[in-house]
Amino acid sequence: MILEMLAEALYHGRANEVTNLTRRALAENISALQILQDGLLRGMDRVGCEFKAGELFLPEVIASAKAMHAGLSLLRPLLAQSPSTRLGRVVIGTVQGDLHDIGKNLVAMMLEGAGFEVIDLGVDVTATRFEDAVRQFQPDLLGLSALLTTTMPEMPRVIAALDSAGLRRQVKVMIGGAPVTQHFADEIGADGYAPNAPAALELAKRLQAYRIDNENPSG
């Protein structure tokens, strides 16, 4: 019951209510993992579906993402004891020459809300900086965003920089942004493309599952 209320509060973007309900659920000895999966993530999944269907809009999604953060901030220390709850680590940024960040921010929020650790490099990020971040943070996934047709060519430059540095095989690259297409992703050798934030989350989960399966084939 309390987890249903939590999912509902998250769906409506009520951060204070999410905080209170998360505290109550913990006080009732519900595990952090169950609160995350059956409360917060259930609410966020509904948000993602309705956003994708055009029934929810950007402000409502951001409010839910913020409510998710409120709940996660209480759960994170407990979840940290169980590494299996972290979906993976993502480095994300808008490519060099491009200052647009609404889409990138939304993807970052949704990834974080779903349990990924997100390192957001911001906007106007050079290929070298992406390369350095991959080396430094060892992410599972790298997300590249571009809103302009003139900045899209930065994406293959980032991939080339990873190639040259011998880092390409250790990270899956996903790309997105208004002018980006699956065809373009295929052409530049990205691992995936998503047309919107919920799709980016699905893609990230899929790529990460593929990664884990291939790293641990016996598991």
Next chain:
Amino acid sequence: MPDIIEINVPFEEIIARKERVTQAKRFMETDRVPVWPSIQYRYLLPVIGTRFHDYYNDPQVMLRSQILAQKWLMENVKTDQYDITGAWIGGWTDFQNATEASALGCEVFFPENDIPWVRGGWVKTDADLRRLEQIDVVNSGLNGRQVAFRHAMIEIAEKYPVRFLGGPIFYPGANPALTNISDGPFTVAAALLGYTEIFAAVIERPDFVSELLSIVTDKIVAWLDFCWTEVQIPHRDFAWADDLAAYLSPKVYHAIVLPYEKKLRFHFDGRVSLHMCGHTNHLLRILADELQINEYDGFGWEVDLDLIGQVMGGRVVLIGNVNPLIVATGTPVQVKAETRRVIEKLAHYKGLIIQDGNNIPPGSPVENINAMMEAAQEYGRYPM
């Protein structure tokens, strides 16, 4: 007498284009559906070899480049565009979408090889709102630079006489347009508050956003009034955009943004034209019924054609909405098919002008752009 820049398009052809577009805007049957691709200077400057840095730093380079760019466009692109003066189409103090935010205190970034962009917001608190109120929007930031560029263009206008084949000589620099259009209250407010932050604020701090929108709208109107006086614009027609508002639900748009859109829109009693890119199915009825727009300019390729036909067909001039990514990366056959689809869905309402939905990406092949006109010539002839 300086050399006349000849644009190799017959003057009679220009008159015919104007007639075709004017008739379409009156919902009359023309010989065919008009076509007016949206090709801006981001596309054109590389084509004529002008560096963006030079263009934004020298009014003479800006004026000359605009004329040469429009000459190239007129001679190479199949279009019903009929003049080369006015905002967006030459003889214009062009600082793209950065002027309003810049005049209201935002930092502007000028890349070497692209148009200027606005860096994030600075208006976070009530004290910031009070500071915003004090800004002289006419003389600040890029608006002050626009006025200086306008005066400089007027001084050198006689160096650049232009003529269509068989037509009279005219001087695009003689009375260059200031940016007498707007990015819209919500989009400008987003620049001031932060492009992501404003979407959280409409829910968390709606009163703050409303006050910000109120101040921004007054500043926009003050600038526009200045433009009308300075340039002596002889009509009260007005065009504006508000792209970011498309991401709001009808409820939030109606409650928070619409009052200020209306204030701006009804400041003008001529024809009004709105541009709003992206997915706007959910706002169409508000735009038609409450904002009472006359033209929906460059509406996004994601808009449902059946829906927009039902809501706006026959009463709002529809200018759109061929997918610009197909123009950029597809083939002429694909562009033609896409254009045909728009014609078949919307031409019977009349008042249709084919355009991309919206803004043709730099580097798009000319044969793809021209495929829009080829489709109109083949499938868009009246009567249907």
